[in-house]
Amino acid sequence: MPEDILTPKERYDSLVFIGIKENDVIDFIKVYAEDKTKALALLNSFFYEKGIHPMDFIVVDEGVEDVSEKEIISTKTEEELSAYLSRLGLKLISNGILYTKYKDSIYQITAISRELYETLKKQKKPERMEEELKEVEPYIDLEKIPAGEIPKEYIKQFNLLNLMQDMLVINEAEIDLETILKEAIQGQVLIPRNMEVEESLLIQIFDKEYHREISSAVDKVLVKTPIIYWDYYVDSMDDFEFKKIEERVFSAPIFLKAMKGFLVLYEPPKQLVKRLRRIKKRGYVDFNFRDRRYKIPVNFTIIVETGGDGRWNMTFPITMRLPKLDEHIWLNLIREEFGVKLSIADARRIPKDQRTMSSFKNLKILYRKLKEHNKEKGDVELLKEAIDIMVGTVR
Known part of the structure; x- marks a missing residue:
């Protein structure tokens, strides 16, 4: 640990704020550094230097903070924080000044003592805060x-999401489900920042990687309706397990x-889906710690996305089918995107199994690239040439 961690001085890579009685x-600690690690x-290091046991404090906020419009961070620049702590009977002091002139962002971690945490939880929230933390039921x-x-012919089906029931999406059309859900699903829900299963034993729920914060209190966070997308081909099965942090x-x-x-x-193993649905049916998941078992309540909706339903013989409350695009839908997309008409024969040149939204996006990219290099050619000619390239008939 650096010997000067508590010595006030000019700094360029880190800073410590504390709130003291x-x-x-x-009772309050906020640290700034170049990254999370x-x-x-x-x-x-600060805990060690001051003889504080880490379990006596709870992390209530962490993440990247924008400092692009700040040249320094000091007690004088954080007047709002200083005033807030003052109302709690705490004085804000720091170990110096952090220069941020050439930085766009910096990582911060904020922790408060358990005593202060319990005090804040018991305080009656003002009406303004109650309004700020008001939930709005998820909807699309x-x-x-x-x-x-997505083709307009498929849009209406997405109203099924309002039922908040487990769903199988047979996505033969290769529609970008992740993008659509993250943009179109609205609502805001209140989640615990942490679950305290027993004294000093915490499970962190709020995660800036997955949650978009709207407002927060000490122990709760109002977030946009959570949509967590897991892809079998790139993500880890460890994501479904409890992970030890400390x-x-x-x-x-x-x-x-x-x-x-x-x-x-996306294309999850069947055994994983069976496990999650069993957990949902039971209403809780087991958390084991030092020969003790705790029941942690669950509340989430499963959406399984697959390119075909051949292996999904289990029953879901809802099944949404997004089939390959037929010739008419394909031609409508071309007309809406490019403002030109192609014939049915042109559409049929694209094999049925390639008539997907992924292929249509590829067509748009090819068209733009061809237009950059062949500005003298017309749109219809360029589109037909792009189709030739897609289906491998270029000579």
């Missing part, structure tokens, strides 16, 4: 589906982080 007891190391706004992502702090599996929202699984 009149008796010099520390360095911020955690700095926080742990079809008008927010991004243009060009001795008595664990990160929740993603189905817990999808609380009150959607867990979207």
Whole structure:
């Protein structure tokens, strides 16, 4: 640990804020560093230097903070934080000034003592805060589906999401389901920042990687309806397990982080889906710690996305079918995108199994590239040439 960690001075890579009572007891800590790893190391070094047990504090906020419009960070620049702590009977002090003139962002971790945490939880929230933390039941706004992502003939089916029931999506059309859901699903839900299963044993629920924060209190966070997308081909099965962060702090599996929202699984193993549905039916997941078992309640909706239903012989409450695009839909997309008409014969040159939204997006890219190099050619000629390239008939 650096010997000067508590010495006030000019700094360029890290900073420590603390909030202290009149008796010099520390109830608030905020550290800044270049990244998460360095911020955690700095926080742990500070705990060690001051003889504080890490379990006596709870992390209430962390993540990247925009400093592009700041040249320095000091107690004078953080007047709002200083005033807030003052109302809690704490004085804000720091170990110097952090120069941020050439930085766009910096990582911060904020922790408060358990005593302060319990005090804040018991405080009656003002009406303004109650309004700020008001939930809005999840729903889908079809008008927010991004243009060009889905044929209009398929849009109405997405109203089925309002039922908040487990769903199998047979996506033969290769529609970008992740993008559509993240843009079109609205609503806001209140989730716990952490679940305290027993004293000093925490499971972290709120995660900035998955949640978009709208507002927050000490122990709860109002987030946009969670939509967590898991892809069998690129993501890990470990995402469905509890992960140890510290001795008595664990990160929740993603189905817990999808609380009150959607867990979207792309081509998942059948055994995984069976396990998750059994957990949902039971209403809780087991969390084992030192020979003790805890029941952690669950509340999430499963969406399984697959390119074909051949292997999905299990029953889902809802099945949404998004078939390959027929010739008429394909031609409508071309007319809407390029403002030209092609014939049925042109559409049929594209094999049926290639008439998907992925292929249509590829066609748009090819068209733009060809136009850059052949500005003298007309749109119809360029489109036909792009189709030749797609289906491999270029000579």
